[in-house]
Amino acid sequence: MGANLNERKGAIILLILSSILWSLGGVFIKLVNLNPIAIAGFRSIISAIFIILVTRRFKFDFSKDQIICAIFYSLTVFLFVGATKLTTAASAIMLQYTAPIYVAFLSYALLKERILMIDWISSFFVIIGMLLFFIGKLSFNNMLGNLLAILSGISFAGLAIFMRKQKDKSPIDSIIIGNILTGIVALPFSFNKVPDKFSIFGLILLGTIQLGLPYILYSRAIKSINAFEAVLIPVIEPILNPVWTLIVLNERPTVWTIFGGTIVLLSVTINQIYKINTAKKLGDTYGGQTQST
Known part of the structure; x- marks a missing residue:
């Protein structure tokens, strides 16, 4: 059965709030004076502690989906932080958000969730809008950073899919495990340099406001x-x-930024208005779990 329309609207609001908080990452990461792996590690440990304190739960059931989801999360964190340090924040974010393309191709195979024609159309215009949005800013000189950003898009797609596979459980547990895993892997690289007071403050903001809180919201929305x-x-x-x-x-x-941003926002907004109107016609439900084209 599809999700209740009110639940769906609430989920959209939670996703928007998550996006706003995540968007602080580029600026914060640039301001922390540590190597990328150390930033990822410290941020994740702080995030794990924060999530456990806020949600008051942590259950590791050793399921395949939970472990794979945690690994994808850890990869996403490492790859995005590395990309942000090695290339421009704009490049890192834009290339990571090629994720909808990978999800569109994998959703049915892994989740039995068909992608509607409106989704394919929206995805196309989102990509066009983002290309316009960063015209003149996307540098291909920092090829390693750009490659890491592309890989972070693939891992983010995997993260979303395996969080969705745990929709009947608690996806936030995988995020906690992923944060702990990230902290452990980063530990040997985290003490080469003592962070200054400003960097410590930045790491706290990254771990709580920019990473921990939005993933709590995201895990509920999904x-x-x-x-x-x-x-x-x-x-x-x-x-x-x-x-x-x-x-x-x-x-x-x-001007390109404003134009591209407008296309992206209109694409996402029209996509959701269409689906909400469809849900009303179908009787306050929407078949998000299994769609037909």
Whole structure:
């Protein structure tokens, strides 16, 4: 049975809030004076502690889905932090948000969730909008950073799919495990340099506001929307990136940025309005679990 319409609307709000909080990552990571692996490790340990304290739960059932999800999460964290350090924050975010493409191809095989034609159309315009959004900013000189960002898009897609596979359990447990795994792997690389007070403050913000809290919200939202939407709606995150750079670094957006951002926001908004209207016609439910084209 599809998700209740009110639950679906609530899930969309949670995804938007998650995107807003995630969008702070580019600026915060740039401001922390540590190597990428150390940032990923410290941030994840802080995030794990924060999530456990807030949710007051942690259950490791050793299921295949839980373990795979945790691994994808850890990969996403490492790859994105590394990409943000080695290339521009804009490049890292844009290339990570190729995730909807991978989810679109894998959703039916792994989740039996068919992708609607409106989803394919929305995905196409999101990609066009993001290309326009970062025109003149996407540098291919830092090839390693760009490659890591592309790989982070693949791992983010895997994360969304395997969180969705645990929709009847508690996906947040995989996030906690993933954070602990990230901290353990990063441990040998985390003490080469003592962080200054500003970096410590930045790491606390990264672990709580930018990573821990949004994943709590995201894990709740993903129970009521499908995997494709779980990576499509958060494309609001890269749209907000220049807003924070404007505030913090006084970098003004270009005309291409405004134009591309408008296309992305319209694509996501139209996609969701269409589905909500369809849900009303079908009697306050929406078949997000198993869709037909």
